[in-house]
Amino acid sequence: RKRAVHAWPGAPVAVRRRSGAPCAVPARQNRTRGWERCGRQRNAGAPRPSLSTQTDEALRALLQRFYALQGERVETYRLFEEGHRAYLSSAPHYDFPRYRQLVHEVTAAFSGISREVLQLQGRLRDELGRPDLAQHLTRLQEREQEKLQLTAQLQLARQRVQDEPGVDTNQQEVRELKHRLIKTIEAISEILQDLKYDSEEAE
Structure with a gap:
């Protein structure tokens, strides 16, 4: 199990993406929104079923x-x-x-x-x-x-x-x-x- 790492108040939290580039989320902002934003960036290139495929x-x-x-x-x-x-x-x-x-x-x-x-x-x-x-x-x-x-x-x-x-x-x-x-x-x-x-x- 990974240990939790707490950031200093006001410091950005760096979340390592698969590409190696950090995804910066301000610590005082809503953390959930930050993680969702990073998740969208990580999965942006994932293929999704097209409407034609579903049809x-x-x-x-x-x-x-x-x-x-x-x-x-x-x-x-x-x-x-x-x-x-x-x-x-x-x-x-x-x-x-x-x-x-x-x-x-x-x-x-x-x-x-x-x-x-x-x-x-x-x-x-x-x-x-x-x-x-x-x-x-x-x-x-x-x-x-x-x-x-x-x-x-x-x-x-x-x-x-x-x-x-x-x-x-x-x-x-x-x-x-x-x-x-x-x-x-x-x-x-x-x-x-x-x-x-x-x-x-x-x-």
Whole structure:
């Protein structure tokens, strides 16, 4: 522990800086202010995070959260499909109450994800100054809504095929819905690629 050195009244107190030059603080002045002034001189050359760096970090954190939400969407769709296959396998005495509960839970999950994505979209536009990335999220939300509607329609069509195996129009409907769903999934993938490209381009 260093010993305290007391100065004579009125004499300057020399505080050695890293550069070797003394920082003179009059003894009768407020010592705290003097030390703060010397500290500012010592740290004047220390690098501070720029506003641009802070914005980049916030953007990376936001995109990381967005991709995590997309992962939740993928997992929710997987559970939705598994639940529907189990529901079809319960024919002819369908376990409709259980399937209805599944639809309720899936709808709530997608609704929560969409709300948070909309919040991220607003932050991209208003806080981070990236309306281009916000626009990608807007397009994505529209496609995700379309994907959910097509998925629900396809599940109903598959049940009609199972219940009425001899009706050709049911088979045709399933094929058309599958095709539209594939196109929608491809569009979502393209939007995600655009988002990734535009976000990395600015780094």
